[in-house]
Amino acid sequence: MRDIKIEVKDLSLYYGEKKALKEISMQIPANKVTALIGPSGCGKSTFLRCINRMNDLIPDVTITGQMLVEGVDIYNKDVDVVNIRKKIGMVFQKSNPFPKSIYENIAYGPKINGIKNKTELDEIVEVSLRQAAIWDEVKDRLGDSALGLSGGQQQRLCIARTLAVSPDIILMDEPASALDPISTSKIEELVHELKEQYTIIIVTHNMQQAARTSDHTAFFYMGELIEMGKTNAIFTKPEKKQTEDYITGRFG
């Protein structure tokens, strides 16, 4: 793989005594979509949260190994976690817009980052909403509450909010699992378009979604990375029997 954005070396994570991730090593390429798949409890979401140090918020978590983002270990003591999360945005399973206007939802992050100029903020709001393919649906009601949007629109708004702070990497934790097929399809198209500019890592339980949207797929099982490869290879001829059994629905 060329242009490696993230390199993971022997990363293990413990919840207290319990080892939830076991010596994970992988390389995540830049400007590609990498899907993380595996049965519930396999560690894929835990792993995703390691990428922007979201697990720091959970008490009793210990992490060993390295998570190198553009060559820098984000678990180094001198690394500012706020900068990490600015650079590495996250979209969750359940859309979580702020109880504010559509405009404020997008402008919130840039404002915190010190952008006060109204014209500049307007531009960021428009560009972000356009990139998230929701601009045409909301451009005439930017002052309305974000909570009045449909589930699919709220999720795209959250993606726009993530984009507004100009991240490099976007983490998505089952971003379409609560959406109808049309909204899901819009999110998937969006993921495809966004990879031109961003590195995307997506956790999904939907095998077809992983197959449709990603360039590379990593299969996790019981805290271990069993196999990672090009999505086409994983879904046509996986190397490991456990992967084959999982994707063909024989377990998990």
Place this chain on the structure above:
Amino acid sequence: MELEKLKNIIIKIGKLAEIQVSESVSALLSEAAAEGKEVKKTEHKIDKLDVKIDEICQSIFALQQPVASDLRFIMSAMQISNEIERIGDLSISIIKKTKSIKDKHDLIAKFNIAELARQVELVTTKTNECFITRDESTIGEIFVLNKTIKNRCDEAIHDIITEMKTNSKAVVSGTNLVIVLKHLERISEHCTNIAEYVHFMIHAKIIKHEKFDDRKLDS
């Protein structure tokens, strides 16, 4: 499970095609004419199963979104049933054509066709066997047998044409015999295609259109 059901139907349709090939070889090699009714009945069964296979595959694609080995199996199943159905049709054509060959036994003996016909019977049996056992060596045997059958057919056809050039009385029977030989050759080709699909099922490698000598089977 649908996949198991599909496998069993393919084994069944394969056996029926094997029976049709045996009937056609018997019709060619023996005096007795094949039982027209039975052959028709078997043909009808093959056609019904061919449609059934398409329906099951369609339903699996629509409802289960198969991947990996399941996907390869279903893709192969659709192609294999198509090949088998054609083997059945060619067998019927052989039985029909055989009836118009006068001095059949003399010609068969003269051009050494009996052994060739038996080899076609054998390749059909081996083809069913390779689908069931997925045995790599059987796939290899099928490719070799097909090559032998093709060479023998070419030789026999060449000899028949030479005979027809000098003996005008042999033209009608000779032409019909050439058509029968071409049908036998096609049956062997269809068997080879099936073996290629079985190879694809096992190894996820497409080897159709590869030249015989270039073929390197994975083990």
